[in-house]
Amino acid sequence: MKKKIYLFDFDGTLTSADTLLAFIRYACGRRRFFLGFALFSPLLILMKLKLYPNYRAKERLFAWYFKGMTLDDFDDVCCRFACHNQRLLRLKALDKLREVFHYGETACVVSASIDNWVRPFFENLAKGSHSDFQVIGTKIETDTAGLLTGCFLTPNCYGEEKVRRIKEQLPILNNQRDDFWIIAYGDSRGDKEMLEFADEAHYRPFR
Incomplete structure (x- = not known):
C-alpha cells in the first residue's frame, strides 16, 4: 500500500482570509497598517495589473513594516497572532487536519x-501526533545581529515553486514518487501546479 502525503495550501484553503494583511494589521496597528498601504498603493496597483512582480511588491511591503525588528520579537508576535486568530482556520479544514494527525500521516x-x-x-x-508535519513557506533573512x-531568503512559494520546495523538503519524492499517494x-x-503534481486534488474543499 502506498504511503499517503497530504499537501495543504494555507491562505484561503485552510483559512478564511489572507493572513498577510491580518498579520500586518495585528503586528503594526490599524494606523500604521493603512499608512503603509497608502504609501505603496501605486506599486500594489501595478502588481494587480501584472506590471510589477507580486514577489517583489510583497517583499518591499514586508520590509517597510518589519525591517530592523529582532527575529525574537518577530517570532513572538507571530506566535501571539496565531494564538489570537485561530478563528481564521476553517472548521472543515481543522476536522481534516485532526484526521490526518490521528492516523499519523505525513502532512505539509x-x-x-x-x-x-x-x-x-x-x-x-x-x-502528540506521530505525523511528520512540516510547514513549507517563504523564509525571511536576518543579519548577523x-x-x-x-x-526574503526564498522565492515566493507560488505555482511551480510550490512543487520545487515540496521536492526539496521531501527529497524521497525525487526518486521514489511512485511509492506515495499524494493528496x-x-x-x-497559485496552487495549480501542486494540484497537478498530486494523485488526488481537491479545489476549495473546506468552504
Whole structure:
C-alpha cells in the first residue's frame, strides 16, 4: 500500500482570509497598517495589473513594516497572532487536519506566507501526533545581529515553486514518487501546479 502525503495550501484553503494583511494589521496597528498601504498603493496597483512582480511588491511591503525588528520579537508576535486568530482556520479544514494527525500521516502546509507565522497555527494541533508535519513557506533573512533585513531568503512559494520546495523538503519524492499517494488541497491559481503534481486534488474543499 502506498504511503499517503497530504499537501495543504494555507491562505484561503485552510483559512478564511489572507493572513498577510491580518498579520500586518495585528503586528503594526490599524494606523500604521493603512499608512503603509497608502504609501505603496501605486506599486500594489501595478502588481494587480501584472506590471510589477507580486514577489517583489510583497517583499518591499514586508520590509517597510518589519525591517530592523529582532527575529525574537518577530517570532513572538507571530506566535501571539496565531494564538489570537485561530478563528481564521476553517472548521472543515481543522476536522481534516485532526484526521490526518490521528492516523499519523505525513502532512505539509505549503504557503507563500512567511513560515514564522504559519507554523504556530498548528503547534497545538500537531502536538502528540506521530505525523511528520512540516510547514513549507517563504523564509525571511536576518543579519548577523539577528535583525530582519526585510529581504526574503526564498522565492515566493507560488505555482511551480510550490512543487520545487515540496521536492526539496521531501527529497524521497525525487526518486521514489511512485511509492506515495499524494493528496493536495488548494484554492487559487497559485496552487495549480501542486494540484497537478498530486494523485488526488481537491479545489476549495473546506468552504
